[in-house]
Amino acid sequence: MPHLKTILLLIGMLFCICAPAQAKALSVDDVRFGVHPEKIRMVLDLSEVSDYRVFTMDKPYRLIVDLTSFEWRAGKVARPAQSGVRDIREGPLQPGVSRIVFDMDRPISVSTAFVIPRQGQTPDRLVIDYRHVSAQTFRVDKEKIHGTLRASDIYRNQNLATANPPRNDESAPPLPKAKPEKKPDKGTNKTGGKKKIVVIDPGHGGVDPGAVGVDNIYEKHVVLALGKSLKAQLEETGRYRVLMTREKDVFVKLADRVKFARDNNADLFVSIHADTIHKPNVSGTSVYTLSKEASDAQTAKLAEKENKADLIAGIDLSVEDEQVVNILFDFARTETMNESKFFANTLVRNMKEDGVKLLENPSRHAGFAVLKAPDVPSILIEAGFMSNKKEARLLNKPEHREKIARAIRKGIDAFFEHVQHYENN
Numbered sequence: 001m002p003h004l005k006t007i008l009l010l011i012g013m014l015f016c017i018c019a020p021a022q023a024k025a026l027s028v029d030d031v032r033f034g035v036h037p038e039k040i041r042m043v044l045d046l047s048e049v050s051d052y053r054v055f056t057m058d059k060p061y062r063l064i065v066d067l068t069s070f071e072w073r074a075g076k077v078a079r080p081a082q083s084g085v086r087d088i089r090e091g092p093l094q095p096g097v098s099r100i101v102f103d104m105d106r107p108i109s110v111s112t113a114f115v116i117p118r119q120g121q122t123p124d125r126l127v128i129d130y131r132h133v134s135a136q137t138f139r140v141d142k143e144k145i146h147g148t149l150r151a152s153d154i155y156r157n158q159n160l161a162t163a164n165p166p167r168n169d170e171s172a173p174p175l176p177k178a179k180p181e182k183k184p185d186k187g188t189n190k191t192g193g194k195k196k197i198v199v200i201d202p203g204h205g206g207v208d209p210g211a212v213g214v215d216n217i218y219e220k221h222v223v224l225a226l227g228k229s230l231k232a233q234l235e236e237t238g239r240y241r242v243l244m245t246r247e248k249d250v251f252v253k254l255a256d257r258v259k260f261a262r263d264n265n266a267d268l269f270v271s272i273h274a275d276t277i278h279k280p281n282v283s284g285t286s287v288y289t290l291s292k293e294a295s296d297a298q299t300a301k302l303a304e305k306e307n308k309a310d311l312i313a314g315i316d317l318s319v320e321d322e323q324v325v326n327i328l329f330d331f332a333r334t335e336t337m338n339e340s341k342f343f344a345n346t347l348v349r350n351m352k353e354d355g356v357k358l359l360e361n362p363s364r365h366a367g368f369a370v371l372k373a374p375d376v377p378s379i380l381i382e383a384g385f386m387s388n389k390k391e392a393r394l395l396n397k398p399e400h401r402e403k404i405a406r407a408i409r410k411g412i413d414a415f416f417e418h419v420q421h422y423e424n425n
């Protein structure tokens with residue numbers, strides 16, 4: 001069967017051309033410890049210079065070293081008892097990033113981490129100095145991150161389905177934005193003047209009306225109008241590029257809303273909704289972030305309801321859901337979730353200041369499907385209760401929507417001012 005052979009050969013050749021070789025340029029070739037009176041020095045021999053990120057975690061105490069994807073060639077690492085290292089694990093964390101976990105038998109604090117470039121026969125090295133500290137000092141110091149490797153940058157634009165399953169480190173400290181490399185000779189900071197990309201996501205639409213309130217007011221219409229008002233206000237500042245997941249009365253799948261934000265490299269994702277509840281006197285705005293566990297029973301129910309949007313439209317997303325669940329608690333997500341929480345709190349504060357009526361405990365969390373972009377800080381706003389006669393009618397008025405939009409805009413301003421502050425300091 002020469003024909004079949006030829007075809008198979010051709011297919012084989014195609015694979016060779018198309019399948020990217022597992023190019024793992026970086027390897028960790030050795031790890032050594034030096035015990036000094038005032039510090040312990042850990043040296044990692046690298047095949048080449050890599051971005052890195054070094055920080056600590058507790059429960060149990062760990063030293064974490066993230067590098068660009070590497071091959072582990074250090075074998076079994078000898079470690080003196082004084083190093084405090086009980087065990088070492090390593091492996092891929094997410095596309096583009098691999099992690100080394102040093103299990104420590106006591107709390108430590110990293111004083112410095114730096115790269116020494118290759119000199120003659122001596123290879124590139126990552127040097128980490130740390131010392132044993134009290135549990136209290138550990139708690140203070142564990143927020144510090146040494147190095148500039150940014151998980152979310154690398155994570156951006158990666159296919160959800162190809163994400164590596166998380167390893168054992170779901171919990172991580174909030175990551176401040178990495179300091180951009182200063183290049184004084186070049187003069188300009190490339191990203192400095194760039195507009196932040198905000199994606200507004202008016203909930204529901206088309207076949208899915210969302211909540212239906214008093215006077216037959218539809219959530220899908222109210223939130224689209226509110227979204228447009230917010231877009232106008234954000235654009236007026238000249239600071240943002242604003243995109244909407246829908247600009248008319250159309251149905252958009254939950255996963256596609258998330259994908260839209262990721263494909264457009266959104267810096268922020270704001271999903272807008274309006275709720276109903278069986279208690280007609282309940283009213284007020286509330287803000288939601290993603291979490292594994294719901295903050296309260298009411299929010300759990302709300303998330304369940306909002307997550308049914310696709311089902312209401314007759315779409316079964318169980319397969320896609322599974323992929324999303326698999327990447328739910330990886331490192332990039334933890335960082336993003338912390339940013340989202342920070343944004344939610346900023347928003348609530350600005351709403352209070354602007355006299356927007358808030359629900360009690362207005363900052364809540366649950367497993368909202370639409371907030372699952374692993375690399376885009378995302379929040380969901382319930383602008384009010386359409387089951388409350390007064391609030392439903394208010395939400396139907398442009399002035400009221402403008403007031404809420406203004407408070408949201410101020411919250412977004414405050415959020416990015418904080419982020420900018422981190423990037424500049």
Ligand SMILES: [Zn+2]
Nearest residue numbers: 203210273274
């Ligand atoms: Zn909704």
